[in-house]
Amino acid sequence: MNDIFFDQIAIGDQLPSLTKPPITRTTLAYFCGASNDHNPVHVDSDFARASGADDVFVHGMLNMAYMGQLLTGWVSPRAIISFGVKFAAIVYVGDTITCQGEVVDKADSEGVYTLKLKLSAVDQNGELKLSGDAVVKVSAPA
Amino acid sequence: MGLFVLGWRLYWCVDIDTLRAEKKYGNGMLDKTLIGKSFPALVVDVDKWQLKFFAKAVGEENPIYFDEEAAIAEGYRSILAPPTYGVTLGCAVPDPFARAKAVGLDASKILHTAQSFEYFEPICGGDKITLVATITKVFEKRKGAFKFMVEETVATNQLDQLTTRFRQTVVERT
Numbered sequence: 001m002n003d004i005f006f007d008q009i010a011i012g013d014q015l016p017s018l019t020k021p022p023i024t025r026t027t028l029a030y031f032c033g034a035s036n037d038h039n040p041v042h043v044d045s046d047f048a049r050a051s052g053a054d055d056v057f058v059h060g061m062l063n064m065a066y067m068g069q070l071l072t073g074w075v076s077p078r079a080i081i082s083f084g085v086k087f088a089a090i091v092y093v094g095d096t097i098t099c100q101g102e103v104v105d106k107a108d109s110e111g112v113y114t115l116k117l118k119l120s121a122v123d124q125n126g127e128l129k130l131s132g133d134a135v136v137k138v139s140a141p142a
Numbered sequence: 143m144g145l146f147v148l149g150w151r152l153y154w155c156v157d158i159d160t161l162r163a164e165k166k167y168g169n170g171m172l173d174k175t176l177i178g179k180s181f182p183a184l185v186v187d188v189d190k191w192q193l194k195f196f197a198k199a200v201g202e203e204n205p206i207y208f209d210e211e212a213a214i215a216e217g218y219r220s221i222l223a224p225p226t227y228g229v230t231l232g233c234a235v236p237d238p239f240a241r242a243k244a245v246g247l248d249a250s251k252i253l254h255t256a257q258s259f260e261y262f263e264p265i266c267g268g269d270k271i272t273l274v275a276t277i278t279k280v281f282e283k284r285k286g287a288f289k290f291m292v293e294e295t296v297a298t299n300q301l302d303q304l305t306t307r308f309r310q311t312v313v314e315r316t
Contacts, residue, residue, distance in 0.1 A: 085257055
């Protein structure tokens with residue numbers, strides 16, 4: 001399934017970016033139930049304001065799930081060795097998230113070919129929301 | 143008075159972690175004695191319906207996440223859990239913030255600042271996953287203005303295979 005070959009990838013190559021639809025309150029309601037994260041700060045505006053936030057804000061793990069889709073849209077899910085992010089800024093209702101990745105390193109260790117990826121997610125204004133990295137396995141040189 | 147005592151005893155039974163945090167660390171101090179402490183294992187059945195709901199919630203288009211035939215055709219036991227799903231399994235408890243509260247963080251002000259995963263065997267619908275969480279770091283920055291907790295969770299499946307190990311960092315916002 002993994003059709004990315006080590007020798008066909010160069011450091012600096014970009015992954016195809018992934019832009020998700022604008023995040024709505026409905027998105028957050030679904031994700032609240034689906035993710036088991038029932039923290040009302042993500043779905044209940046009254047609670048969010050009482051706790052000092054301007055309004056509900058997006059679950060960090062929803063944006064990380066989007067970033068995961070960037071990876072699994074490019075390589076097989078089995079090919080991911082590690083994946084990590086830092087949540088750089090809060091994402092709000094109405095934001096449109098675009099996930100991006102770039103190959104920053106290549107390694108060949110005992111026949112296992114891997115790429116190191118630098119990841120970022122930005123909103124519609126280009127503001128950084130997530131930064132991260134991942135290591136993925138790819139196929140041996142063809 | 144009787145009601146008060148009864149209420150107190152109930153409170154003690156129901157929410158011992160919160161009480162402990164409030165009683166001993168209500169002044170904003172963190173309980174660093176919990177560093178290195180592992181908590182009782184959580185055993186979770188990976189529900190296929192919930193996997194499909196998760197796929198819908200994140201707008202997943204790859205059928206291996208919601209169509210069992212497609213997943214089996216790709217060599218999985220059943221529909222596949224997406225890469226971040228370990229955190230969802232770890233939240234399958236009455237109070238996902240119990241450990242943070244025990245450390246002395248205010249659960250209503252917690253923000254997730256970092257999350258990372260290492261992957262071994264896939265997690266699929268119908269699996270039974272055992273999660274063991276350990277608090278690995280508790281620290282402050284800027285003279286206590288920011289309080290952090292890091293925990294690491296190891297998730298093994300019903301075949302005793304390691305599926306994923308993940309690390310979560312949370313901070314109490316001021």
